[in-house]
Amino acid sequence: MGEIELPEALVKALREVRSVGVITGAGISAESGIPTYRGRGGIYDDPDEGDRTVEALSAHTLESDPDRTWRALFQIAGAAANARPNAGHLAITAIERKAARFVLLTQNVDGLHRLAGTQNIIDIHGDAFHVICTACGNRNQFNDPRTGGITSLCLNMHECMAANVAPRCPCGGVYRPDVVLFGEMLPEDKLARLYAELLDNPPDLVISVGTSAMFPYIVQPVLVAAAAGKLTIEINPEATEISDFVAFHLRTNAGEALPMIAAAMAGTEEGKG
Numbered sequence: 001m002g003e004i005e006l007p008e009a010l011v012k013a014l015r016e017v018r019s020v021g022v023i024t025g026a027g028i029s030a031e032s033g034i035p036t037y038r039g040r041g042g043i044y045d046d047p048d049e050g051d052r053t054v055e056a057l058s059a060h061t062l063e064s065d066p067d068r069t070w071r072a073l074f075q076i077a078g079a080a081a082n083a084r085p086n087a088g089h090l091a092i093t094a095i096e097r098k099a100a101r102f103v104l105l106t107q108n109v110d111g112l113h114r115l116a117g118t119q120n121i122i123d124i125h126g127d128a129f130h131v132i133c134t135a136c137g138n139r140n141q142f143n144d145p146r147t148g149g150i151t152s153l154c155l156n157m158h159e160c161m162a163a164n165v166a167p168r169c170p171c172g173g174v175y176r177p178d179v180v181l182f183g184e185m186l187p188e189d190k191l192a193r194l195y196a197e198l199l200d201n202p203p204d205l206v207i208s209v210g211t212s213a214m215f216p217y218i219v220q221p222v223l224v225a226a227a228a229g230k231l232t233i234e235i236n237p238e239a240t241e242i243s244d245f246v247a248f249h250l251r252t253n254a255g256e257a258l259p260m261i262a263a264a265m266a267g268t269e270e271g272k273g
Contacts, residue, residue, distance in 0.1 A: 004252050006260050009273030013231050014264040019101035019203035021225070022092055022216055027063040027210020027236060028254040029110050034084040036210075059183040066166035066174045067113040073177050074231035075160045076109065077128045080159060081145050088209065093117040103197040107211060107218065109179045115146055122193050124186060124217065131155065135173025186217065196254035199224050205231045207261070209254050222246060233261070 006014075020194050026036040055061060056072035059136045093116045096102040104115055104121045109128040113121055130141045142157040155175075165176045180186060198206070198221040206225040222242045226232045232246040235257045243249050250257045 004140060004250065004256060004260075006250075006264060007248065010233070010248050011264045014261060015204070015267060017205045017231065017265055018096055019205070020099040021093065021102075021198050021203040021206045021221060022209060023102045023207065023221060024092075024104065024106045024108060024113070024254075025211025025213075025218070028088045029080075029083065029108055029112055030085075030090060030210070031086040031253060031255045032110075032112060032221065033085050034079050034110055034112075054182050057181050059181045062176055062181060066176070066205045067164070068171070069181070070160075070166040070177075071164060073128060073179075074164070075143065078161060080110035080112070080128060083110065084146065084256050085112045085247060088258045089113055089116035089118075091254075091258035091262040095258070095265060096120065098262065098265050099203075101203060103193075103203070105198060105221065106219075107215075109177075110142065111146075120188050120197075124180070124194065124198070125191050126177070126187075128177055128179055130159075130178035131167065131175040133169035133171060133173040135178050136169060136171045136173065138169050138173075138206060139178070139219065140169070140175065164171050183242075191217070191245060194221070202228045202230050205233070207233045207235065207258075208240075208242060208246070209235045209258065211240070212238075213242045 024061040026034070032035050038272050053072060055238040056068050062069040072149050079105045089112050092113065094117055096104070102120055104113060106121060106123055107120055107125050109123070111127055111129050129144055130139065130222060132139050137198060143155065149185050155167055169175055176182050202254055206222055219242055222232055223245055224243050226247070234240065234249045235252065236244055237251050237253065
């Protein structure tokens with residue numbers, strides 16, 4: 001079954017869950033080979049590299065030097081294009097199918113939750129495979145090599161990466177990634193969904209997975225759920241700001257813990273403690 005077992009009290013509580021909210025950070029995609037940003041082994045472990053990354057992925061750099069922003073984006077999108085959903089992503093999809101009400105709030109822009117089949121996603125930071133023209137507002141997307149869906153209407157990621165410059169719209173304008181860059185506000189429509197689905201009516205279960213929990217909009221759903229007496233779980237090998245507030249802190253990776261949680265909700269043997 002793995003190196004850990006779910007506590008018996010947790011298994012029992014999971015069998016009573018009907019609504020679920022899951023919050024994911026870069027840690028869940030690390031098991032698919034995508035580097036994290038914060039935490040052990042993350043890009044920001046190297047202060048100089050971290051500063052360069054933040055500078056490149058900022059709103060003012062996009063405006064003054066879009067090629068530099070896109071070179072940084074191509075590294076992220078390139079890593080994502082070679083990645084596939086792991087056991088953690090797939091378990092979240094299984095949890096969604098089991099729950100009567102479900103929402104996933106993710107900080108990740110790699111599209112792996114979408115590829116895993118999860119439906120109700122609040123991708124609060126956007127999707128690296130989608131673009132918007134800064135001149136005319138036209139929306140487009142890269143052909144996603146992971147799906148095999150190649151169409152002439154989409155941008156060819158490999159050609160854009162080879163050119164190593166910002167992709168351009170047919171109108172001549174520069175495309176920007178449909179992601180939240182440093183210095184930009186979170187999208188109001190997605191924040192409204194966050195409030196409606198996680199804060200105004202907290203689910204029976206809120207799970208935080210692989211996030212360093214450094215932002216209020218990531219921490220708040222967990223704290224609100226805990227204050228309301230809902231079941232809260234953190235899955236993270238390291239301690240974070242929410243570790244002392246959750247009912248259960250599973251110090252392991254998503255690929256091990258989430259399948260057991262899904263199994264426990266379904267009442268199968270794998271989830272038994």
